[in-house]
Amino acid sequence: MLWLKAFHIVFVVTWFAGLFYLPRLFVYHATATDPAGIERFKVMERRLLAIMTIGGVLAAIFGISMIALSPAFLAIGWLRLKLVLVAALVGYHVWCGSLVRTFRADRNRHSERWYRLFNEAPSLLLIAIVVLAVVKPF
C-alpha cells in the first residue's frame, strides 16, 4: 500500500507540473506574433499535454489500485469528496487538451488575461485535494 501511495504522489506531481505550466504557455502563446515563436509554442504544448496525460493516467491507476486493495476507502467522506474534485481536475485537463487543438488551428479567441485566470484553477483544486487527503477531516 505504501509503495502504491508513494508512486501515486510521484505521478500526481508529474501531472501537476503540466497542469501548472501548460496554461502558462497559453498566456504567452496568446500574445505571440512571430510565426517561428507560434510554431514553437504549438510543439511545446503538444509534448507537454502528452507527458501530463501520462502523469495523470498513472496517478489515477495508482490511486484506483489503493482502492482496489482496500475498498473500504470508498465509504470514507473525504475520499468521496476528493474524487469529485479529481473529476473536476480531469475536466480541466480535457479542457486544456481542447485549447491545445484550438491553438494548433490558430483559432484562439481568449485573451492573455483570460488564460491568467484560467491558470488559477489547478492551484485551488490542488490545495483542496491535498488538504482532504492529508487532514482527512471527515
Ligand code: HEM
Ligand atoms: C483517480 C484519482 C485518484 C484516486 C483514485 C486517489 C486515491 C487515493 C487513495 C486511495 C489514497 C490513500 C489514502 C490513505 O492512505 O489514507 C490517496 C492518497 C493521496 N492522494 Fe490521491 N487519488 C487520486 C488523485 C489524487 C490527486 C489528483 C491528488 C493531488 C492533487 C492526490 C493526492 C493524494 C495525497 C497527497 C495522498 C496521500 C495522503 C496521505 O496518506 O497522507 N490524489 N489517494
